[in-house]
Amino acid sequence: MASYLSELTDPKAVEKAIALSDKMGRVKFREKHGFKRARSYFVRHNGKTYDSKAIVAVAYGIEHKTNPLAFNDFGGGERTVKRTLERLGFTVVPTDDDNPPAFTSEWLTTGQIYTRDKLREMFDITDATSNNGVFRPSGYRSVWLFVTRDKAADRPQLHDDLDGDVLTWTGQPAGRTDKLVSDHLDNGEEVLLFYRQTARTFPSGGFRYEGPFLYRSHTGSKPARFLLDRDVDSNDASSSPPTDSDTFDPTNVVDGRAQILANVRRRQGQGKFRKDLLKAYGGECAVTGCAVTPLLEAAHIHPYRGGSTNHASNGLLLRADLHTLFDLGMIWIEDDGTVKSKPSLSGSDYESLGILRLPSNASTRPSLKALRWHRIHIAQL
Numbered sequence: 001m002a003s004y005l006s007e008l009t010d011p012k013a014v015e016k017a018i019a020l021s022d023k024m025g026r027v028k029f030r031e032k033h034g035f036k037r038a039r040s041y042f043v044r045h046n047g048k049t050y051d052s053k054a055i056v057a058v059a060y061g062i063e064h065k066t067n068p069l070a071f072n073d074f075g076g077g078e079r080t081v082k083r084t085l086e087r088l089g090f091t092v093v094p095t096d097d098d099n100p101p102a103f104t105s106e107w108l109t110t111g112q113i114y115t116r117d118k119l120r121e122m123f124d125i126t127d128a129t130s131n132n133g134v135f136r137p138s139g140y141r142s143v144w145l146f147v148t149r150d151k152a153a154d155r156p157q158l159h160d161d162l163d164g165d166v167l168t169w170t171g172q173p174a175g176r177t178d179k180l181v182s183d184h185l186d187n188g189e190e191v192l193l194f195y196r197q198t199a200r201t202f203p204s205g206g207f208r209y210e211g212p213f214l215y216r217s218h219t220g221s222k223p224a225r226f227l228l229d230r231d232v233d234s235n236d237a238s239s240s241p242p243t244d245s246d247t248f249d250p251t252n253v254v255d256g257r258a259q260i261l262a263n264v265r266r267r268q269g270q271g272k273f274r275k276d277l278l279k280a281y282g283g284e285c286a287v288t289g290c291a292v293t294p295l296l297e298a299a300h301i302h303p304y305r306g307g308s309t310n311h312a313s314n315g316l317l318l319r320a321d322l323h324t325l326f327d328l329g330m331i332w333i334e335d336d337g338t339v340k341s342k343p344s345l346s347g348s349d350y351e352s353l354g355i356l357r358l359p360s361n362a363s364t365r366p367s368l369k370a371l372r373w374h375r376i377h378i379a380q381l
Contacts, residue, residue, distance in 0.1 A: 004060060004069055004073055004074050005056065005060075005074055005080055005083075005084045007060070007063075008056065008059055008060050008063060008084055008088070009063070009088075010059075010063045010088075011088045011089055011090070013059040013060070013062040013063035014043075014055060014056070014059040014085070014090060015045070016059070016062050017055045017056075017058040017059040017062060018043075018045050018050055018055060020058060021050055021051075021054075021055065021058075022048075025107075025122065026050070026051065026107060026122070027121060027123075027124060029051075029054065029058075030051055030054045033054055033057055033058060033068050034070060035053055035054035035057065035071055036071075037051055037124055037139075038050075038051040038052050038054075038076070040076065040077060040078075040094060041076070041077075041078070041081060041082050041092050041094055042092070042093050043055055043085050043090050043091065044090075044091040044092070044093055045090060045091070048107075049093070049103075049106060052076065052081045052082070052085060052092060053071075053074075053076035053081050055085075056069070056074075056081050056084060056085065057069040057070070057071075057073070057074075103140065103141050103190055104137060104140050104142040104144075104190075104192065105142065105190055105192055105211070105212055107122060107123075108192070108209050108211075110211040111208065112208075112209050113203070113206040113207065113208055113209075114194060114206060114207060115204045115205060115206040116130060116131065116146075116205070117204075118206075123137050123140070125137055125138075132146075132172075132177075133145065133146050133147070133172065134146075134171075134172060134177040134180060134181070136180055136189075141187075141188060141189045141190065142189060142191075142192055143180045143181060143184055143190070143191045143192070144192050144194060145167075145169065145181070145191060145192065145193050145194065145213075146194045146207060147162070147167070147169060147193065147195045147207075148160070148195075148196055148197070148198065148199060149161055149162070149195075149196070149197045149198070150197055150198045152199060162193070162210065164230075165230035166227065166228070166229060166230070167195075167226075167227070167228040167229075167230075168225070168227060169225075169226045169227075169228065170223045170224070170225055170226070171218070171223045171226060172223060173222055173223050174222060175222045175223065175224060178218070178221070178224050181215055181218075181228070182215055182218060182226075183215075184215060185214070185215065185272065187272070188272035188273075190212045190231075191214070191215065191228065192209070192210075192211065192212055192213070193209075193211065193212075193213050193228075194207035194208070194209055194210070195207060195210050196208060210230070211230065211231065212230075212231040213228040213229060213230055213231060214228060214230075214231050216228055216229050273298050273311075273312075273315060274297075274298040276312045276315075276364070277298045277312055277316070277317040277364075278293070278296065278317060280312050280359040280361060280364035281317040281357065281359055282359075283296070284296075284357065285317060285318055285319040285357075286316045286317050286318060286356055286357050286358075287318060287319070287322055287339055287353050287354070287356060287357070288319055288322070288353075289357065290319045295319050295320050296317055296318070296319060296320075297317075297318055297319075297320050297323040298315055298317065299315060299316045299317070299318045299322075299323045299326055299327065300314060300315060301314050301315065301316060301366060301367065301370040301373070301374050302314055302370045302373055302374070312363075312364035313363070313364060313366060313367045314366075314367060314370050315366070316333075316356075316366060322350075322353075325341075325345075325350065326374075327378070329342075329374075329379035329380060330342045330344070330345060330379075331345075331350065331353065331379075332371070332374060332375045332378070332379040333356055333366070333374070333375075334371075334375075335368055335371070335372070336355075337355045337358065338354075338355055338356075339353035339354060339355065339356055340353075341353065342379075
């Protein structure tokens with residue numbers, strides 16, 4: 001049993017198995033090779049989560065030009081699959097029902113049409129409540145909103161509307177799922193919107209996937225009225241040009257203040273990610289030791305691509321000005337923790353920044369791979 005895994009020595013074979021999983025789709029890839037969804041460990045690669053045992057089985061077949069290993073050929077625990085993948089340089093993350101690592105946005109494409117049946121197939125869903133307007137798929141850190149703007153005549157005529165990047169949405173009458181939406185940031189979860197104008201807008205009753213949204217506020221109860229903002233930082237598309245509705249209105253002070261606070265929250269880094277970094281770094285900037293909390297921001301080392309990148313090891317707690325310089329590649333971190341800066345900063349306060357202050361908990365220290373990626377792709381060294 002162990003000999004099979006010791007014979008898997010080529011990381012490229014693992015990468016090819018991962019590429020096959022991407023091409024076929026996670027469920028079909030597993031089913032074709034007789035595997036079930038991973039329960040204890042997942043392999044993380046390029047910001048996505050994969051079923052570790054199935055990946056190892058197929059990688060073995062690729063490397064040795066033979067059939068993939070069967071489910072019963074080897075174990076899938078810490079001493080087998082996890083050890084093998086880590087030996088080959090891959091990141092393996094544990095999971096349990098209380099701490100699932102996977103965000104469903106990793107497998108969804110903004111703008112694509114999905115039916116409920118397609119989503120159930122993609123994510124192994126058998127729960128009948130997936131037909132509800134609010135659904136949290138088991139084993140994932142995601143909350144799905146299914147929103148139809150113009151309701152059928154026999155349905156409650158609630159006012160739900162997507163206007164650009166702002167969703168106005170009415171919660172369920174009993175309010176049982178309200179906290180899934182209002183508390184999603186604190187819970188480390190993402191809210192994903194599936195939207196359509198009418199039930200007939202798309203074939204087979206499908207919805208257009210609009211991507212992640214962030215809770216802004218709500219009023220009332222049973223039902224509550226919610227405002228959510230599109231998580232523009234998670235999309236690759238550039239911002240749209242301003243329209244007449246974007247014109248500054250000096251009388252709209254309340255809305256202006258709400259927008260300012262939303263922008264500050266987005267820049268600081270929201271919810272669990274920022275809380276994790278504040279805890280990891282003891283509430284002090286990782287470079288300067290500044291302890292003025294409103295000035296401290298949660299900086300992603302590898303750019304934000306949805307909730308899955310919100311891990312403390314992919315973050316640094318930085319003072320606002322240093323966050324900007326880090327994002328621009330004007331400063332970077334060497335493998336030994338030395339904070340370096342571009343020659344254009346010579347003679348400034350940023351010329352010599354010393355050594356990075358590391359968290360005492362090793363699991364929250366910045367990833368060396370992520371820091372190297374930042375040096376190559378952002379600082380362009």
